[in-house]
Amino acid sequence: MTRLRVTVPASTANLGSGFDALGLALDWHDVVTVETAPAGLVIEVEGAGAGEVPTDDGHLLFRALRAAVEAAGESVPGLVIRCANTIPHSRGLGSSAAAVVAGVAAGCALVGRPLDERALDLAARFEGHADNAAASLFGGLVVAWRDGDTGPFRAARLEPHDTLSPVVLVPATESTTAVTRGLLPERVPLSDAAFALGRAALAVTALTSRPDLLLPAIDDRLHQPYRAAAWPATMAVVTALRAAGVPAAVSGAGPSVLAFPEAGVLPESVEVAGFAVHPVAVDPTGVRVVIE
Numbered sequence: 224m225t226r227l228r229v230t231v232p233a234s235t236a237n238l239g240s241g242f243d244a245l246g247l248a249l250d251w252h253d254v255v256t257v258e259t260a261p262a263g264l265v266i267e268v269e270g271a272g273a274g275e276v277p278t279d280d281g282h283l284l285f286r287a288l289r290a291a292v293e294a295a296g297e298s299v300p301g302l303v304i305r306c307a308n309t310i311p312h313s314r315g316l317g318s319s320a321a322a323v324v325a326g327v328a329a330g331c332a333l334v335g336r337p338l339d340e341r342a343l344d345l346a347a348r349f350e351g352h353a354d355n356a357a358a359s360l361f362g363g364l365v366v367a368w369r370d371g372d373t374g375p376f377r378a379a380r381l382e383p384h385d386t387l388s389p390v391v392l393v394p395a396t397e398s399t400t401a402v403t404r405g406l407l408p409e410r411v412p413l414s415d416a417a418f419a420l421g422r423a424a425l426a427v428t429a430l431t432s433r434p435d436l437l438l439p440a441i442d443d444r445l446h447q448p449y450r451a452a453a454w455p456a457t458m459a460v461v462t463a464l465r466a467a468g469v470p471a472a473v474s475g476a477g478p479s480v481l482a483f484p485e486a487g488v489l490p491e492s493v494e495v496a497g498f499a500v501h502p503v504a505v506d507p508t509g510v511r512v513v514i515e
């Protein structure tokens with residue numbers, strides 16, 4: 224029998240201007256144990272998603288684990304999977320990517336494969352973009368892209384500036400990525416594309432070496448304006464924080480807010496009623512697998 228313990232971080236994607244490209248791993252984790260068994264599949268979930276996500280072979284983590292094992296030409300053994308989830312679902316904190324990365328990491332460990340770019344590609348294919356998955360897999364700050372329209376997903380890991388003090392503001396309401404991707408247009412004005420390009424490049428500089436530039440750097444025109452109708456309270460908080468000089472953006476596909484206030488403390492003047500405020504450090508390492 225093999226027993227694995229997988230600890231996987233949440234992540235915040237987009238960082239405002241880096242739509243589908245930038246991701247930051249957060250010190251907020253789900254912990255999963257995976258035990259091989261003679262046969263069958265048992266999945267137990269406690270915490271976020273308990274009673275909501277499937278506990279059969281439709282469970283996202285199991286599907287990712289199976290994909291990783293089968294990619295190595297092997298078949299999935301009997302398994303007992305226990306998920307202790309603290310990352311809230313459908314809040315823009317990368318819960319689905321964390322589940323997929325945990326599954327791929329467990330699958331790779333079961334077949335003795337490394338957690339390399341192939342693992343990233345496997346994980347990213349579940350979501351169709353690699354920003355959250357790369358952050359959960361590699362930790363720190365990531366820039367993700369795809370070779371061509373259908374080629375492998377890739378990512379470069381960067382070292383975030385050590386003064387970054389992210390704060391996430393999490394509302395009680397949920398918003399699913401699938402729904403808010405449906406609000407995005409097929410085309411955007413060239414002026415907005417040029418704005419996004421400049422700000423995303425600036426964001427890489429700001430997040431790694433010039434945090435004083437974060438306010439302009441994480442300004443977005445590619446996705447937040449189109450999705451705003453799905454979470455008006457979120458946009459109101461982003462706008463109020465930015466007006467108070469605090470770099471802020473929607474976290475992932477929302478509805479949480481990501482902010483970088485000085486020393487990790489929000490100004491009292493900004494109204495954040497209805498949002499739970501979580502100062503949360505950057506996770507530097509990404510998913511960890513321990514064979515017990």
Ligand SMILES: Nc1ncnc2c1ncn2[C@@H]1O[C@H](COP(=O)(O)OP(=O)(O)OP(=O)(O)O)[C@@H](O)[C@H]1O
Pocket residue numbers: 234236253272276282283284306308311312313314315316317318319320321322355398399400401474475476477
């Ligand atoms: N730990 C998990 N185990 C199983 N399924 C999960 C898990 N986490 C998320 N999911 C599935 O993914 C859905 C949420 O995915 P979605 O992409 O909409 O939001 P998110 O990943 O929390 O946020 P975002 O992608 O914007 O950062 C849940 O409703 C659930 O079906």
Ligand SMILES: N[C@@H](CCO)C(=O)O
Pocket residue numbers: 236237242243244350352354355400404446475476
């Ligand atoms: N880049 C993705 C992140 C959420 O999964 C989006 O904004 O849709």
